[in-house]
Amino acid sequence: MKKVVIGEELDKIIKKSLDILCDTVGSTLGPKGNNSIISSSSLPAFVTDDGVTLARNIESDDVCVNSVLEILKEASIRTDEIVGDGTTTALVLLKAIMSNANDLIRCGMSRYEVKKNLENEEKMIEDLIIKESFKPDDNALKNIATTSSKSEKIGETIYQVVKKIRNIAGVTITTSNKEETCVKYFKGYEFDTNLASPFFFKGTSSIKLKNPYVLVTSESIYDIEKLSNLINKSFVDKRNLLIFAADYDEDVINQVLSFNYDNDLKIYLLKNPEFGKRQYLLMSDLLEICNCKEYKNQFSYDNVGVVKEIVINKDKTYVYFDNNLAAYIEENKSNLEYINDEFDINYYERRISMLSDGLATIEVGGKTISEARENKMHYDDAIHATYSALEGVNIGAGYTYLKISSTLEDNCILKNALCVPFRQILKNAGLDVNTIEKNVTFDFKKIYNVKVDDYEGIDSPSVLDSTKVLIQSLKTAVSIANILLSTGSLIINEQIKNIDIDHDINI
Structure with a gap:
């Protein structure tokens, strides 16, 4: 059966959900915030003051409240996904915003007008936060x-x-x-090990190659005879050889293993462990690292590269190099502009980090x-x-939000909400909120450092916040508030036990 909740009953459920989530998580804000103990059936109980961890673990037996909680959790989880911090601040702001917005709605302002004002104010405050920011030393x-x-x-x-x-x-x-x-x-550079045969390890868990020759190809190798000149060169120059290819014929693998058994110099066959476009990217990186050209059917000495050292473990292969890849790195950085998928962006950035x-x-x-x-x-x-x-910082301890709040008109919805993080930090530390707020807002030339229980000047503050975190916390809080303000009903699919199938059920 479906249960539909609307009107005042829905407002009460939303308020209850806000109280459960935001008050619990908000109590951890600041250097003297409270810890919480989390117990679950799958893990041992543990202590934490991490906002997003708390949020993910908060649930209710009330199916209606739990449904709203899932929406509210987005405020913390989304902030964590984007900037990795500021989750607690986002929830503290969210509750304050919803309280102010509901007061205005009860006074006659339409929900649409409240939403529109919130969006406009958020953009204005974002500009003010950026204006107050500075580059960190x-x-x-x-x-x-x-x-x-x-x-x-x-x-x-x-x-x-x-x-x-x-x-x-x-x-x-x-x-x-x-x-x-x-x-x-x-x-150096690392990738997953994918040896053509486990017998290459020959009783050891690691293979170390000093200054080996390297051949890289996107093709599969079916005939080792085509590489006889390379093998001879490796033998004459007394260098081990590593071949990196898409795949190998079984006869090729057996011939190489036999060669290794009879000779002190070794040949090792690695397969490309990646798929799709990442196969090409890994191969391109190795070609640049080894300073060689890709092998395609016809061998030439341009196909032979050399690296400082290669270490092949059972899980990972590590390539150590010392050549300058500045131009190649810049080329990859420029390619980032055309990538939208977060997973692919992280892969590109990790490659760039390994290369630099x-x-x-x-x-x-x-x-x-x-x-x-x-x-x-x-x-x-x-x-x-x-x-x-690294992109910019602002004075912390709730100071930036508090200062911007003092510049807003009294009818701004976010004016009072911006003061709440500052007050929550002091409240969690058990301090006199009113007195400290009056002292700070008197001329905004000092902040209160809760950790050392003293004031400090804004010329050289030790408490700082990332500009990006401040902006994203506010953005996410406003976004979730707008979703809640535009919600007019809650529909719950309830399971009904012990139903007489001879009776009709009205939905």
Whole structure:
């Protein structure tokens, strides 16, 4: 049976959903925000103050409330997907916006007019945020990382990573079973290992080739005799040979394995592990790295490349090189303008990182599994906030929203909502909100640093927010608010138990 909810009953359900989600997540905002314990049937209970993690785990037994919660979660999840931080701020803003909007609707303003005003105000405030932003120096980047992670140690680690790896696609964060966190840097190119035969490992788990010859082709190799000149050259020059192709005939594989058994110099056959366009991109990268031309049927010495070192493990193959690829990198960067799919963009950016700065893996430790998981969430927040801050930063601690609020007309819907993040940060720290707000808004020449419980001047603030995060948090909150304001009914498909099939059911 279908249940239809409209009018005041729907408004109550939306308000209840906002209270459940936004109050729970909002209590974690700021350096002295509260933690929450999350328990689920699939994982051990753990402690976190990560907004998007909390939001994803909040549900209700009330099917109507739960339906609205799923829509509201979009506010945090979408913000996290785009900028990786600011999820809690988005939900705090959302509740305040909905409260102000509903007050106006009760006073007679139409929902359409409220929505239109919200959209116009959001664009105006976005411009004001950009106007207040500035380019971060090294100290500002470190402060961003520290503020987002709520830890000076994590902030320092993230700052060092961002200085070395200029694109977030080149950074991977994982948990480890050790107490201490470590960062591993890899200056080179990696891809999934796809050896033509496991017998190439010959009892070892890793193959290391120093200055090997490399042949790259998009074709399958069916006749090893066509490459006899290359094999002879490799033998005469006393260099190992790596062939990278689409596939190999079984006879070719057996002949090469037999050759390796009888000789000290080795030939290794790798297959292209990618599919579709990515096959071509991987092959193109290897051709540039090895400084050679693609082999097509007819062998020439232009087809032979050389690299510094290749390490083939059972899972990954690592290529170390030292040639300059600046022109090729710029060509790939320009191609990014024509790519819209986020998955493909990340793949391009990771390739560019490998070809330029390399990769970094942050292995996050902790004394317990729960601590390691919580630490990883802080590292995730900090890495996204810091990379997004490269485009610009604003004074943090709710100051930027609060200052912009003071410049808006009293009839602006977002005027009061913009003050809420500032107040929530202070409230979570158990501070005198009214007194501190009066002191800050007196001349807007200082902010309150909750972490050290003191004021500091705006000329050299230690609390900063990414401009991109501030804008996206507001954008997402306004977007979800507009969806809720335009919602006039909620339809629930309910399962009815123990129904007498002889009776009709009205839908």
